[in-house]
Amino acid sequence: MxxxxxxxxxxxxxxxxxxxxxxxxxxxxxxxxxxxxxxxxxxxxxxxxxxxxxxxxxxxxxxxxxxxxxxxxxxxxxxxxxxxxxxxxxxxxxxxxxxxxxxxRLPLPPVAEVVAGARRIVVCEDLVDHGNVGAVFRCAAALGVDAVVLAPRCADPLYRRAVKVSMGAVFAVPYARMTDWYGGLGTLREQGFRLLALTPAADAVPLDELDLTGRCALLLGTEGDGLSDRWQKEADQAVRIPMDATALDRGVDSLNVVAAAAIACYALTR
Amino acid sequence: MxxxxxxxxxxxxxxxxxxxxxxxxxxxxxxxxxxxxxxxxxxxxxxxxxxxxxxxxxxxxxxxxxxxxxxxxxxxxxxxxxxxxxxxxxxxxxxxxxxxxxxxRLPLPPVAEVVAGARRIVVCEDLVDHGNVGAVFRCAAALGVDAVVLAPRCADPLYRRAVKVSMGAVFAVPYARMTDWYGGLGTLREQGFRLLALTPAADAVPLDELDLTGRCALLLGTEGDGLSDRWQKEADQAVRIPMDATALDRGVDSLNVVAAAAIACYALTR
The missing domain is CATH 3.30.1330.30 (Ribosomal protein L30/S12)
Structure with a gap:
C-alpha cells in the first residue's frame, strides 16, 4: 500500500x-x-x-x-x-x-577507472544541448560503445532533458568527466587509445577506410563549431563521414552532431 | 540601398x-x-x-x-x-x-515526378516532431538520398523548426507528399522501388547484410511507435540496425529516429 x-x-x-x-x-x-x-x-x-x-x-x-x-x-x-x-x-x-x-547524484568515477576495460569510447568535448548529450548516450548504449568521457564543460547527462532523450541510457553507459580540458586527451592516449577527431574536413580519412584495430576514442565537438583547435591537434587521426558528391551543391557540408555520432558509433563498433 | x-x-x-x-x-x-x-x-x-x-x-x-x-x-x-x-x-x-x-509556398510536385530519376529515397510515415523531419532532410542532403516522400500526416518540412534544423536542406532535397496513405506504397513499388521497413524487430535483416542493388525506398516510422502495421506488411523487406549484444542489458532496444535514419541512409548510400 x-x-x-x-x-x-x-x-x-x-x-x-x-x-x-x-x-x-x-x-x-x-x-x-x-x-x-x-x-x-x-x-x-x-x-x-x-x-x-x-x-x-x-x-x-x-x-x-x-x-x-x-x-x-x-x-x-x-x-x-x-x-x-x-x-x-x-x-x-x-x-x-x-x-x-x-x-x-552519485560521485562520478575517475576517467581512468571508467575507461579501464573499454575498447571503444566516445569523448564529448563541449556539447551544449542536453538533448544531444542524451541522444549520444542512447547511441552508445544501443551500438555497444563501452564508455563515454565528457570534457569539463560538456552539458550534464543527468539534466532532465538529457535523461529523457537518452531513454535512461545515461544510467547504463559508464561515464566520467575530465577535470582537465587541456591535458585530458593525453591521459587517454597514455592508456593506449587512438584519438579519432570527427570532423567534416575534406582531408580527413573517410570513416569507412579507417583502421579500427586496438582501442579507439571518438572525439565529438560542440554543435556548430565542432572540436577545438587544441583537441584537433591532439588527435592521432582526423576522420570524416563521407558526404555525397551532391551535398555541397545542396548547400550541406555536414551532419548534425547526433546523426554524425550515430554513424560514427555504428562504424566504430562494426 | x-x-x-x-x-x-x-x-x-x-x-x-x-x-x-x-x-x-x-x-x-x-x-x-x-x-x-x-x-x-x-x-x-x-x-x-x-x-x-x-x-x-x-x-x-x-x-x-x-x-x-x-x-x-x-x-x-x-x-x-x-x-x-x-x-x-x-x-x-x-x-x-x-x-x-x-x-x-510553391505547389509540391506529384510523388511520381519526384521519384522518377531517383535510386535511393526515404519515405517518412508519420513523423510528429518538426526537428526530426528537418534532421532527416539534412541527412538525406549530406549522404546523397535522391528524394524524400512524406505520408499524408507526416509533419511539415517547411515548418520553421524543420527548416532551421535542416539548415535549409528542405529546399535542396526534392520531396513530395502522398495523398493516399493506404495505397501510397503500392505506387512506389510499381515504379520499381524495393520497400525497406526500418524496424528494431529482431527477425529483420541486419542493415549490413542487405542487398542494395536496384531502387530502394527506406521507410521510417513515427517516433516511439515506428511504422504502422499496414506499412510493415506492405514492405518487401524488414531491416534493422544491428544492436550491440549488451544493448538490452543496458535497457535500450532501439535508436531515436534521427540516429536510425542517419545510419540507415549512410548504409543505403555506400
Whole structure:
C-alpha cells in the first residue's frame, strides 16, 4: 500500500526539488548545489532506481501511483500527489508524461577507472544541448560503445532533458568527466587509445577506410563549431563521414552532431 | 540601398505573417491557410530565396539588414524593422538568430515526378516532431538520398523548426507528399522501388547484410511507435540496425529516429 502525501500549495518547501523544471539556468545551479537530478516517467524512473540512485522524493498526479506502486513502496521516499493544475504551477509545464522523481547524484568515477576495460569510447568535448548529450548516450548504449568521457564543460547527462532523450541510457553507459580540458586527451592516449577527431574536413580519412584495430576514442565537438583547435591537434587521426558528391551543391557540408555520432558509433563498433 | 519600413506596433496587420511563432497549433493553421512559411537567419533565408520561393516580407532588427542588403534589395518585398522588444512581442520569443522572412509556398510536385530519376529515397510515415523531419532532410542532403516522400500526416518540412534544423536542406532535397496513405506504397513499388521497413524487430535483416542493388525506398516510422502495421506488411523487406549484444542489458532496444535514419541512409548510400 503506497502512502500518498497530498499537496496543493505550489510554494510548499517540500516540493523545492521540482520547481520550474523548464528554467535551465535555475535548474543547473539548483541541481548542482543540492546534488540532485530529475527523472520523468515510469520507465526512466525505474532505470534510475535500478542503477542505484537514491530517491529523495516523488511528485505525481494520483493516477500515476498505481503503475509504480511496487517501486514507491520499496524506496521509502515520500510520494507527493497533486492535481494537474498544481503540478503545472510547481514545475512550469503540463506534466502529462507521468511521475517525476528527484534523485541524489552519485560521485562520478575517475576517467581512468571508467575507461579501464573499454575498447571503444566516445569523448564529448563541449556539447551544449542536453538533448544531444542524451541522444549520444542512447547511441552508445544501443551500438555497444563501452564508455563515454565528457570534457569539463560538456552539458550534464543527468539534466532532465538529457535523461529523457537518452531513454535512461545515461544510467547504463559508464561515464566520467575530465577535470582537465587541456591535458585530458593525453591521459587517454597514455592508456593506449587512438584519438579519432570527427570532423567534416575534406582531408580527413573517410570513416569507412579507417583502421579500427586496438582501442579507439571518438572525439565529438560542440554543435556548430565542432572540436577545438587544441583537441584537433591532439588527435592521432582526423576522420570524416563521407558526404555525397551532391551535398555541397545542396548547400550541406555536414551532419548534425547526433546523426554524425550515430554513424560514427555504428562504424566504430562494426 | 535598402528601404527599411520601421514598425513599432506588435498588432500592425502588415506583420500578421510573423505572429506567435512558437504557437505550433496557431502556426500550422495560419501557414496552411495563407500558403506561407517562415525562414530564419541569413543562411537559411538565402537558400530559400535561391530555391525560388517568393518572399512576402522580411522582419528584423536593423542590425541584420546590412549583411542581407543585396538580397533585400533584390526581392522587392517590404523589409520591416523593429527593435528587439517589439520583435519579441510579435513573435513570442527573443529573436537573436537574425532576420525573419515570410515566403510563399510553391505547389509540391506529384510523388511520381519526384521519384522518377531517383535510386535511393526515404519515405517518412508519420513523423510528429518538426526537428526530426528537418534532421532527416539534412541527412538525406549530406549522404546523397535522391528524394524524400512524406505520408499524408507526416509533419511539415517547411515548418520553421524543420527548416532551421535542416539548415535549409528542405529546399535542396526534392520531396513530395502522398495523398493516399493506404495505397501510397503500392505506387512506389510499381515504379520499381524495393520497400525497406526500418524496424528494431529482431527477425529483420541486419542493415549490413542487405542487398542494395536496384531502387530502394527506406521507410521510417513515427517516433516511439515506428511504422504502422499496414506499412510493415506492405514492405518487401524488414531491416534493422544491428544492436550491440549488451544493448538490452543496458535497457535500450532501439535508436531515436534521427540516429536510425542517419545510419540507415549512410548504409543505403555506400
Amino acid at each position: 503506497v502512502h500518498l502525501v497530498p499537496v496543493d500549495d505550489p510554494a510548499d518547501p517540500r516540493l523545492a526539488d521540482f520547481v520550474r523544471l523548464r528554467d535551465v539556468q535555475l535548474r543547473k545551479s539548483l541541481e548542482a548545489e543540492h546534488g540532485l537530478f530529475i527523472a520523468e516517467g515510469e520507465k526512466v524512473i525505474r532505470r534510475a532506481v535500478g542503477a542505484g540512485y537514491p530517491v529523495r522524493s516523488f511528485l505525481m498526479a494520483r493516477r500515476w501511483a498505481e503503475p509504480l506502486a511496487d517501486l514507491l513502496a520499496g524506496t521509502g521516499a515520500p510520494v507527493y500527489a497533486a492535481d494537474d493544475a498544481v503540478l503545472e504551477k510547481i514545475t512550469g509545464f503540463n506534466v502529462h508524461r507521468g511521475a517525476l522523481a528527484a534523485l541524489d | 535598402v528601404h527599411l519600413v520601421p514598425v513599432d506596433d506588435p498588432a500592425d496587420p502588415r506583420l500578421a505573417d510573423f505572429v506567435r511563432l512558437r504557437d505550433v497549433q496557431l502556426r500550422k493553421s495560419l501557414e496552411a491557410e495563407h500558403g506561407l512559411f517562415i525562414a530564419e537567419g541569413e543562411k537559411v533565408i538565402r537558400r530559400a530565396v535561391g530555391a525560388g520561393y517568393p518572399v512576402r516580407s522580411f522582419l528584423m532588427a536593423r542590425r541584420w539588414a546590412e549583411p542581407l542588403a543585396d538580397l533585400l534589395a533584390g526581392t522587392g518585398a517590404p523589409v520591416y524593422a523593429a527593435d528587439d522588444a517589439v520583435l519579441e512581442k510579435i513573435t513570442g520569443f527573443n529573436v537573436h538568430r537574425g532576420a525573419l522572412a515570410a515566403l510563399d
